Amino acid sequence: MTDPAPLSPLVEIAGLSVRFRTKRGPGDVLDAASLVIPAGTSVGLVGESGCGKSTLMKAVMGVLADNAEITAGQILHNGTDLLRADAETLRRKRWAEISMITQSALNSLNPVHTVGDQIVEAIRAHRPVSVAEAREMAAQMLALVGVEPRRARDYPHQFSGGMRQRAIIAMALVLQPGLVLADEPTTSLDMIVQDQIFRKIRSLQAELGFSMLLVTHDLAVVIENCSRMAVMYAGRIVEEGLVADVVNAPFHPYTLGLKNSLPRIDRTSEPIAIPGAPPDPVDMPQGCRFAPRCPFALPVCRSQPPVLETVGEGHRSACHRNAEIPGLRPRAARFATWHDTATTDITEDIQ
């Protein structure tokens, strides 16, 4: 996959910090996260549960929870800062210009309204069309995603999981927005349906030309669907670049770990899990947030937060040991590196 040279950014998230007020104190869920989504491309955002992926999406959508506060940054969409726009402007932009495919279609659809009505209301909230015209638009879109249009009269509980997800996709695309945010759109589905859904999304994208921000914890999904990707860990973007570069030559140890945890079809190696758990948002590590789990961490990693540095063309990584990483990659692929850090790390470093 190649990146056509000068792409105008459709959305530019710059230095976005979000803090949650919790009973245990403030939690830094997003720390200076920056991300560019060029027009007409798919960008993948990968990270563990709770790393801030969904918070980033909600910030773009302007639906952060009441206890969340945006402490810094801007989100530029076609030149307008969404964080400084008034409520009515935002409401008009939502869905018409930026729509979203949610994680759980079952919970996103209101159980007491028919699927058709829920698409129709989304259309009529943004376009001055009659109910009949909106129904026609909904029927066409449903047909396009592979749901029989007559099923529009059914309630969500009468749909299968795959059909509900398709209905959400139809709803997300019916107003032909420029950007679609997809928040783990297929986590609740089995592999075959998951594959069908992504094929459908890709063909629709080719047809309609929207940009997509695909948020997932599944690296394989990103490899299949995106041209660019960013890796997020504990509220920070730790690596970003073209999918091919990041996957084939990862720089950040977290990305190396993520790649290890992918099951390999050729069975040349068993998946290796990253030991430990992500840090507590109310008690983030001082330096690099990945340092406590990182087999390559040095004293400087625990005191100084690393910044994103260019490591290749359009490829950036936030690690103090960026320069040494190419040499460390073979070690990162070994099980012992991750699971016996106490004994191996020091000795191998001396050698």
Added chain:
Amino acid sequence: MRQYILRRCWHMLITLFALMTIMFFLFRLLPGDPAMTVISSAMYPKAQEAMRAQFGLDKPLLQQYLIYLQNLITFDFGYSFHSSRSVSELLGGRIVNTLVLILPSMILAYLLGAVLGALMGWYRGGRFETAMVLVFTVLQAAPVFWLGMLAILLFSINLGWFPPGHLVTPGMFVNRDLWMYLSADFLHHLALPFIVHTSYQIAFPLLLMRSSMLSTAGEDFVEFARIKGLPERRILFRHAARNSMLPVATTIPMILGWALAGSVVIETVFSWPGLGLLMIEGVQRSDFPVVQAAFYLIAVLTILGTFVADILYGILDPRIVYD
């Protein structure tokens, strides 16, 4: 849907039958012989027996039971011990008086309660909202007779805005017909018991709707409605409130039965000649046929209310399976 209604009809018939059976034995289990209130022990034994035969009390219990069922089904409640008029005739006017007070007030309480509760749940946390919660909690906790007495004291005795009781000004209407129920005099008399009953009944649906809204507001589909860029009012009413109504709707039959039974209290306070007051009078005069009939009608109205609410619930929640 039709099957669902038919099934609910069938359930209703079974409930009615159970009710009638329980009532038959309940009144026969009461201490003392009800017949003795009309049949004087001073009568000749022969005359006593003749009267017993006239009431059908000489027949075997099973036969009495079957006759009783037949009578109830045809709304033949016999004659009042006290006035010797037929019980159906006595009840006829009274039931209208009760319904005209209780039903509109319940409908208003549920509609207004649901809307106010929805708004309070949506815009929660303000000082005004906290004060409202306090006011309605007090209203719900206060006994209705006490509220009624306070209202009479304030609005009738001190301010003189409303008459303290009765259906109409005594002597103003010769015939109790439709015109009476539409007259300004009647409405003037209705106002105070209506306001008291509504204020008392509104607290429950309102507080329930409010807490139901609090949990619905956190649902994914409400956030999704916001993501879809729907106007705030549409999210509030079409999504959050619409779904929060479900648990509130389930309480309608229970509360309606409670309100009909509670008409005894409000009608006594306001000397409102309804079913409840008739029941009190019947009990005081040991007028068994009247009490039994009033009891029966209140139960039938409650069962009908439950039936309507069940159908309503089936319409409100498409996930209800009709088979």
